[in-house]
Amino acid sequence: MSKLYRVHEFAELAGVTVKALYHYDRLGLLKPGRSGAGYRMYADRDLERLEQIIALKFLGIPLKQIAVVLGRAALELPDALRMQRRAIEEKQALLGRAIRAIRAAEEALEPGKPADPAILKRIIEVIDMQNDIEAMKKYYGTAEAWEQRRRYHEEGPSPEWKELYRDVRASLGEDPASEKAQALADRWLNLSVRAWSGDPEVQTPNVTAWMDREHWPATMKQRIAEFRLEEVTEFIRQAAWSSRRKYFSQEAWAKVVNLRDEMRNQAAEDLSRSWQAQVDLFRDVEASLAEDMRAKDPAGEPAQALAARWLVLVDGTSGGNPEVKAGVMQAWADRRNWTATLRWQMEAAYGTTSERFEKVAAFIDAALACAGHAHAAPLPTPLTAPLTTGPPTAQSSPGSR
Secondary structure: OOOOEEHHHHHHHHOOOHHHHHHHHHHOOOOOEEOOOOOEEEOHHHHHHHHHHHHHHHOOOOHHHHHHHHHOHHHHHHHHHHHHHHHHHHHHHHHHHHHHHHHHHHHHOOOOOOOOHHHHHHHHHHHHHHHHHHHHHHHOOOHHHHHHHHHHHHHOOOHHHHHHHHHHHOOOOOOOOOHHHHHHHHHHHHHHHHHHOOOHHHOOOOHHHHHOHHHOOHHHHHHHHHHOHHHHHHHHHHHHHHHHHHHOOHHHHHHHHHHHHHHHOOOHHHHHHHHHHHHHHHHHHHHHHOOOHHHHOOOOHHHHHHHHHHHHHHHHHOOOOHHHHHHHHHHHHOHHHOOHHHHHHHHHHOOOOHHHHHHHHHHHHHHHHHOOOOOOOOOOOOOOOOOOOOOOOOOOOOOOO
């Protein structure tokens, strides 16, 4: 039979105060039995319960939440412990940064000389950073999503991103269509796809957070300014747009830009219909390839009907301008040598993968060749194709669709 203890005996045995036991009793955390005279009487099982309470309290779990956790331990305890571990890890990271800042201040201070205010300011910034990091959580919705991106906000861009930012800053005066700019855009795309796929070594903010950067906390805004991200991302946007410029004459490219601007000024419904017509045709070609041999025959009636639809879209994409159409066709003929950025834009515009894109393209080429066209017409190159712009993160990824 378990030994019973009165409140003072139990408090001494457990190493807590009587006041604490009364408080736990009021909260319903630890309810002792009662003697015939009404005195609180504790048993050995109450000591085990008290140890659980003390352990969870030490981890920082509020007493009211502890009551819930212990009431449904099998369901709540793992989640509660996981949350507290993450909270402690965040505090540990903050303390580590504060220690490093203080150590740097100690090393920078010279005996007998006034302290440099900038050094002390840095310590304050490091300590205040935790509040700014907490403010960024609202953009991520779930604890899992925040956990995936937290490292970026705590530690800043990875070495690979920093190196790329530095190289882009050094190239801000370059022609966005130059080989150098195109290589930078391809590097950006590569890191963006890795970040999008969850690579912890190249984390970035998510798109929602980036779009609201005007309202970021001061520390996070400072990071944008430090790396000149507004200028850097605009340069990459221009480079992505210019990835096809080499296929056009100077006059034709000016007309392409005008066509793009005209399309951007169109009603959203019109743009959606134009894009949907291209996607529908793409999928109709795929469906034809999956059907019987007659449908697959590039000289057959079904294939020729698809090719005719394709030519109409090509004319629409080029605005009926022969110079623009010639540039689009030249780009298409060179598609095996497209930059990664241009290929990604095309595949993203059609919501497809590289393999599917090539199958459709080859089928259209064959159908047009059978119709006697001197040059196989290209897939319409969307003038409003998705670009690798915005935050250093992929908006979509080839192969992910």
